[in-house]
Amino acid sequence: xxxxxxxxxxxxxxxxxxxxxxxxxxEKVTGRARYTADLPLGPALVGxxxxxxxxxxxxxxxxxxxxxxxxxGTNSQPLLLxxxxxxxxxxxxxxxLAALGKLVHKQVSPMRTTVTPSNYRRLVAAVHAQRLLRDLxxxxxxx
Amino acid sequence: xxxxxxxxxVNGRVEQHxxxxxxxxxxxxxxxxxxxxxxxxxxxxxxxxxTVLVDDQPQLACLTLAATCAGRRIETIEHLATNGRMSRLQxxxxxxxxxxxxxxxxxxxxxxxxxxxREPHPSDTQIRSGLAGNLCRCTGYVKIVESxxxxxxxxx
Numbered sequence: 001x002x003x004x005x006x007x008x009x010x011x012x013x014x015x016x017x018x019x020x021x022x023x024x025x026x027e028k029v030t031g032r033a034r035y036t037a038d039l040p041l042g043p044a045l046v047g048x049x050x051x052x053x054x055x056x057x058x059x060x061x062x063x064x065x066x067x068x069x070x071x072x073g074t075n076s077q078p079l080l081l082x083x084x085x086x087x088x089x090x091x092x093x094x095x096x097l098a099a100l101g102k103l104v105h106k107q108v109s110p111m112r113t114t115v116t117p118s119n120y121r122r123l124v125a126a127v128h129a130q131r132l133l134r135d136l137x138x139x140x141x142x143x
Numbered sequence: 144x145x146x147x148x149x150x151x152x153v154n155g156r157v158e159q160h161x162x163x164x165x166x167x168x169x170x171x172x173x174x175x176x177x178x179x180x181x182x183x184x185x186x187x188x189x190x191x192x193x194t195v196l197v198d199d200q201p202q203l204a205c206l207t208l209a210a211t212c213a214g215r216r217i218e219t220i221e222h223l224a225t226n227g228r229m230s231r232l233q234x235x236x237x238x239x240x241x242x243x244x245x246x247x248x249x250x251x252x253x254x255x256x257x258x259x260x261r262e263p264h265p266s267d268t269q270i271r272s273g274l275a276g277n278l279c280r281c282t283g284y285v286k287i288v289e290s291x292x293x294x295x296x297x298x299x
Contacts, residue, residue: 028245031180031220
């Protein structure tokens, strides 16, 4: 069907140049429309995503051969962590994890929410990156 | 925090409620009275979604202590429709697509209501300045201003 015919079809149905009221318009203008924040939570289990972390790690002889870390939910777009090459060639130990935590803390810029300060979300992102790396390398958790 | 017994006149109903001294009007309206038509947007006085009328004046319920409203006349979006019929302002917002996602709409409508009460036939500039404290991320405001004009034009 050509573009002209398509337009003619819509026009025949009265669609072009005609306002179509919202199907829930009346609920919205009267305040009856219920949004997430308007629903009573009751005993519901409530979660909140503060940061998402993905890691790609290759170890060679106990040392880091390749490491990439990506974060989501913290910046206006997914963030590929810069500076991880500084850890290449080094053993994946507590010092390396501390360095990684520092990189994350420095580069993420989460927004403050009503209940979560920005710096708390930075810390959560750093801790999750460290935990993920610890899991990947099967390192024992610190006491 | 201690609670006090407050006499609140909300939407024409006068009731007594035990309210914490630091409780915000917004929380009392939404949580105690269940009037969730008043929205919590930014919770910091920037967006206007929580606009209600206190003695005919638009006021941000998220920055108002409930205790300061004792004995005053509070009106929320739920008060505008009578017997299930939308007010002409609500009708105009509905017909002229003054709302899209609708989250800012109750605040917009209440701010516009206050404007029309003090200025029944506002100019474009008066509408824009009357709604300057209300943010909408969907409509681009043109439809909202048109809605208010339409409501003013349809005045009895």
